[in-house]
Amino acid sequence: xxxxxxxxxxxxxxxxxxxxxxxxxxxxxxxxxxxxxxxxxxxxxxxxxxxxxxxxxxxxxxxxxxxxxxxxxxxxxxxxxxxxxxxxxxxxxxxxxxxxxxxxxxxxxxxxxxxxxxxxxxxxxxxxxxxxxxxxxxxxxxxxxxxxxxxxxxxxxxxxxxxxxxxxxxxxxxxxxxxxxxxxxxxxxxxxxxxxxxxxxxxxxxxxxxxxxxxxxxxxxxxxxxxxxxxxxxxxxxxxxx
Amino acid sequence: xxxxxxxxxxxxxxxxxxxxxxxxxxxxxxxxxxxxxxxxxxxxxxxxxxxxxxxxxxxxxxxxxxxxxxxxxxxxxxxxxxxxxxxxxxxxxxxxxxxxxxxxxxxxxxxxxxxxxxxxxxxxxxxxxxxxxxxxxxxxxxxxxxxxxxxxxxxxxxxxxxxxxxxxxxxxxxxxxxxxxxxxxxxxxxxxxxxxxxxxxxxxxxxxxxxxxxxxxxxxxxxxxxxxxxxxxxxxxxxxxxxxxxxxxxxxxxxxxxxxxxxxxxxxxxxxxxxxxxxxxxxxxxxxxxxxxxxxxxxxxxxxxxxxxxxxxxxxxxxxxxxxxxxxxxxxxxxxxxxxxxxxxxxxxxxxxxxxxxxxxxxxxxxxxxxxxxxxxxxxxxxxxxxxxx
Numbered sequence: 001x002x003x004x005x006x007x008x009x010x011x012x013x014x015x016x017x018x019x020x021x022x023x024x025x026x027x028x029x030x031x032x033x034x035x036x037x038x039x040x041x042x043x044x045x046x047x048x049x050x051x052x053x054x055x056x057x058x059x060x061x062x063x064x065x066x067x068x069x070x071x072x073x074x075x076x077x078x079x080x081x082x083x084x085x086x087x088x089x090x091x092x093x094x095x096x097x098x099x100x101x102x103x104x105x106x107x108x109x110x111x112x113x114x115x116x117x118x119x120x121x122x123x124x125x126x127x128x129x130x131x132x133x134x135x136x137x138x139x140x141x142x143x144x145x146x147x148x149x150x151x152x153x154x155x156x157x158x159x160x161x162x163x164x165x166x167x168x169x170x171x172x173x174x175x176x177x178x179x180x181x182x183x184x185x186x187x188x189x190x191x192x193x194x195x196x197x198x199x200x201x202x203x204x205x206x207x208x209x210x211x212x213x214x215x216x217x218x219x220x221x222x223x224x225x226x227x228x229x230x231x232x233x234x235x236x237x238x239x240x241x242x
Numbered sequence: 243x244x245x246x247x248x249x250x251x252x253x254x255x256x257x258x259x260x261x262x263x264x265x266x267x268x269x270x271x272x273x274x275x276x277x278x279x280x281x282x283x284x285x286x287x288x289x290x291x292x293x294x295x296x297x298x299x300x301x302x303x304x305x306x307x308x309x310x311x312x313x314x315x316x317x318x319x320x321x322x323x324x325x326x327x328x329x330x331x332x333x334x335x336x337x338x339x340x341x342x343x344x345x346x347x348x349x350x351x352x353x354x355x356x357x358x359x360x361x362x363x364x365x366x367x368x369x370x371x372x373x374x375x376x377x378x379x380x381x382x383x384x385x386x387x388x389x390x391x392x393x394x395x396x397x398x399x400x401x402x403x404x405x406x407x408x409x410x411x412x413x414x415x416x417x418x419x420x421x422x423x424x425x426x427x428x429x430x431x432x433x434x435x436x437x438x439x440x441x442x443x444x445x446x447x448x449x450x451x452x453x454x455x456x457x458x459x460x461x462x463x464x465x466x467x468x469x470x471x472x473x474x475x476x477x478x479x480x481x482x483x484x485x486x487x488x489x490x491x492x493x494x495x496x497x498x499x500x501x502x503x504x505x506x507x508x509x510x511x512x513x514x515x516x517x518x519x520x521x522x523x524x525x526x527x528x529x530x531x532x533x534x535x536x537x538x539x540x541x542x543x544x545x546x547x548x549x550x551x552x553x554x555x556x557x558x559x560x561x562x563x564x565x566x567x568x569x570x571x572x573x574x575x576x577x578x579x580x581x582x583x584x585x586x587x588x589x590x591x592x593x594x595x596x597x598x599x600x601x602x603x604x605x606x607x608x609x610x611x612x613x614x615x616x617x618x619x620x621x622x623x624x625x626x627x628x629x630x631x632x
Contacts, residue, residue: 047350048566073493074480075568076594080581085318115581116564128566128579128594132477133491135512138498142566142579163479166602174314189307189631198315208319 020045026069026139027051033064040117052117052144058125059155059181061143065129066160071141074161077127077168079147079175082112082119085201123147123177125154129161147177156181174199272300277616279308286627288601292608292616299616302608304601309631317591322348322422322558325591330416332595333629336375336572338367338407341420344578346502347567348422351560351582356502359548360424365503366541367407367419368569369534373444374403375572376531379624380451383524386621387464392454399447402440409433422558424551434542441535441542448532455524465521469607469619472518479606480599483574484530485623487514488522495570503569508540520622527624559586573597573629597629 023043030051031038037057042050053061065071112122125147130140147154156179157164168179169188176197178185187194196203278289287308293300313332317325329344330337342364349355356364381396404414410429411417419426455461471481476489486493494512496505513529515522562584568577574596581590600623607623608616 050564072474072477073482074478074599075575075577076480076579076592076599078579078592080590113583115562126579132486132493132498133473135492135498138493138495140566161478161480162475162606163599163602166598187307189310191307198312203315205315205319 022139023049026141029069030064030141033068034061037061042117049139049141050117050144051141052119052146055145055148055154058143058145059157059160061145062127062129062157062160065141065143069131069141071129071131071139073130073132074157074163075128075130075140077125077157077164077171079123079125079171079177079199080115081123081175081199081201082114083122083201084112117144119144119146121146121149123149123152123175125171125177127157127164127167152176153178153180155179158182173197176200275613279305288625288627288630290604290608290616290620292613294613297612299608299611299613302605302616304604306601306630309627311632313632314591314593317593318587318589321586322560322588325588326420327416327418329593330418331628332593332632333375333571333573333576333597333626334415335378335626336371337413337415338371338411338417338419339375339569339571340576341418342368342503343567343569343571343576344580345420345422346569347565347578347580348558348560349502350565350567351563351580352422352554352558353561354423354552354554356424357549357552358504358546359428360550360552361502361504362541362545363425363429363550364420365505365508366538366545367410367417368503369537369541370403370407372534372572373531373538374400374407376527376534377403377444377447379527380448380524380531383621384455384461386617387461389454389458389461392451395447395450395454399443402443406433406437406440409436421551421554423554424549428550434545438539438542441538444535445532448528448535451528462521464614464618465524465622466517466519468520468615469611469622470517470519471603471607475603475606476518479603481574481603482596482599483570483572484526485523485574485600487512488526489518490514490516495568495575499568501567501569504541505537507544508537510537520618523622523624557586559584560588568594571596573624573626574600576629593632595629595632597625597627598632601625601630 020043026049027041027043034053034057037054037060038051039054040052051061114124124144126142126144128140128142130138132138145154154177156168158168159181165183166188168182169185171177172179172185173187173190174197190198272293272295275292275294276289277292279287289305289308290302291305292302313328316328320328326341326344329340332340377396377400381393384390384392407417408414410427410433411419471485471489473489473491476486476491481489492512492514496503497512500506510533513526513533515526560580560582562582564579564581566577566579568575575594576596577594579592579594580588583589604620604623607619611619
């Protein structure tokens, strides 16, 4: 079950199980406008479209989306840190005991794996824009781009979508990614003298460091439920596997 | 004697004139007005720093973060059912509506669909949380403009809606009722009849509010043409919900992207207003409460029977993948971007809340307005602090 949400980065428009002509067309116009800058894409038929562009084309992608494809509505912009958390899930179980052990080793063991539409770097920015205001013709697209490890900077979107201002400030303070050309990158949520970037995976959640959350106990299988939970093995075996 | 008095008088007048000249010069230097973080017009701890020139705002900068709780980080160390409790606290006036897009996104990744009855009841509570949320807005708007009466009506009638929610979910503000694959419980006996009576009351309330506001000259004078947002600017800043519809953008996710809710099967209308001012935003929300109450009525009549829970594994592990689902919440578009690695907890959960975008327009919108209009505009944009700060 649940195989309709394939995450293989290469599984794109080449092998459509279901076809989604509207989104195929959309992707075609993105490809036409961006050329080689469009690195990868993914279509979830009937649901969504992902487009990954190169870092240099991040600003241009916004212009293409707004002016050529008429996606004038800016939904959000944020970032992802793909590094596996060196602290586990901070829960009280076998997989999470690494909290007390050597954290660095655990992080090395788990490989970094980017999600839909692939990627090469630890940080990725992603944003969503949509075409609205025309009943019966509403669509949205999620745009992604890698953030180079050495500079940790991508072009700003504020010149295209004014609403990106606050979102970029948030991404800047939460992930430490800077946006070149942004009118004023300063803290939006955190106090001015805050150190660190909280949403990075290597930023510890202090309350969990002090006391692991016993939440894992809640989802332990009941003894009398052998095969009842369909498609699921026992909690222990899956825990070890991951 | 008289000559001296005259001279003194002249000196006095000259000094006064000099003083007033100094005063005039001082005034042109401008001043900084700090509104909040504790201010009744901000519904919480939003601070606005406004640079004034006389009575006019030169620039205004909203400062958020006084209530930032770091939900996105907290969600990374919680299982999906636990997150459900946490996200109830984002928009605390329409809590159930917060749960819906998250549950739908998780269901999309898991490939589960809730049974029809659960979908219908979900839609009903979704609309009831809209009513309980927007009723408060309709009353509150009056308070911001100096009319206290509507607030009492609002609190009185919201109580009936909250009672109905409480009878089913056990929680007045935080129902925590939605589950992956369905709902926690079915409706109790006799609830439907009472709900229909409450919806009748809600419509009466709307009539009352309409009578109070629409004929009030002061209300018109203070809201018409105040804080006008053109459609193009609204889209650039990502304004959604009633704020966008009040600028003439004909867009409602309930109609255009009805993911997992039964809105297409109901008979209702999307209201827009061409003006884009504070009055339009008020008017659109008033109509939305009416439409929502009609929707709840229709759901009460057409509620299918059957189970309320799909077959769901006891241990909820969401398969690896990414999903984005957004719904038309009381405050606007609310969505969740789940990145899962097949674990008990999401790898990353991006919460897109409506108020964050709705308030980000204020630096643009408040430029050049008069001080009393700051309050009108903030009230008409309608935000919940938990929805900005997350």
